[in-house]
Amino acid sequence: MFSADERSNRLRTGILDDFVGGLLNDVERARYLGLPETTRIRERTKIVSPENLVMGEHCWIGENTVLDASGGLEIGDHTSIGLNCLVFTHSSWLANMMLENHPGSDLIERKPVRIGKGCFIGGNSVIMMGVTIGDCATVNPLSVVTKDVPAYSLVSGNPARVFQRYDEDYLRAEAERVRAENAALRAEAQARGEAPVWGAPARRRDAQ
Template sequence: MDINSFVKGLDPASLKVLERILNGFSSMSFLDGERQDLFRDMVVRQFISQVMTDDERAAHLGLPNGCRVRENVKIISPENFTCGENVWVGEGAVLDASGGLDIGSHTSIGLSVYVWSHTSYLTNLAMANQPGSQLIERKKTRVGSGCFIAGPCTILHGVNIGDKCVVLPMSVVNKDVPSYSMVAGNPARVIKTISEEYIQEKIAQRTS
């Protein structure tokens, strides 16, 4: 549908709303340039996604079958983001893929979880906090398959979380986590080793 057909199909009340929105734009000051174009595209996509369902939003982002993405999720550098099937991302999560980010299949990223693949603290300490600074450090971050990352929590850049791990709320994960681990705390530490027997026992309890 082109813009003219879209406008013609609006009822009078909707046209008034559209007119007010356009009038609002006329009072704003927008900058032009490559950086603005890049960020504007991201902002527009984020705005449009607010009226989508979680599976529509995942499809809009090009994610695999069965993925669901809730409202207000922000993916930084989505071109560097990969994930498996049936991944769920909760409201308000921030997934930073600027340094590369992989999430395995059947993993859930909880509400308000921050997953980072870069750090820029040195730009501040060096009084060099400009866009594109060479002092920004980027490292690929990985979250394995079958993981439950409870929110809110934070995973720092360069961390590798293995398969079938549980990260409890309020944790800050600053180092690698072995597969079949439950971690908690700041900094996060392994508080339990998960076995397949434990998983099957829990499944039996729920289904009995």
């Protein structure tokens, strides 16, 4: 039933990691995979060639995301990748076209992907091989990123293109706005006798 060749044994290790990972919480799963202690990996995330993945501190990876690190993948500090995202660092399209889609084909192409620090990759997005995403960039949900993304920019669409650029002053002002709104919401919740929570409590329907 079980094959004993090198490829099968290598794949079986990944299958075992997926199985064990399904029994762990997001912090335990990251620790099991040898990632930084501050990283959180949600359930059903798949990492291809984890030995080629370099991940920074305080990263968050959403459910059902596939991180293909076979061609090299770097993810900077404080970056989040949403649910159902696909990050590719290899392509077999030419092997398919040439009818050479077999294991070990020399028509499989690999190029590294680099995602900077402080990035937000929205859910259901696709990052194609060879792409570099600059620091503090945002990729809107449902985007397909086929070329490099400048730092401090927002991209969206298929193929993704730049819709907005921002600087540190803009980000600082937005952070102050959100902190003030969350503080007001927490104060309202405490006034109602509710236990304080991190972040912002959900808005009450009668307050909207």
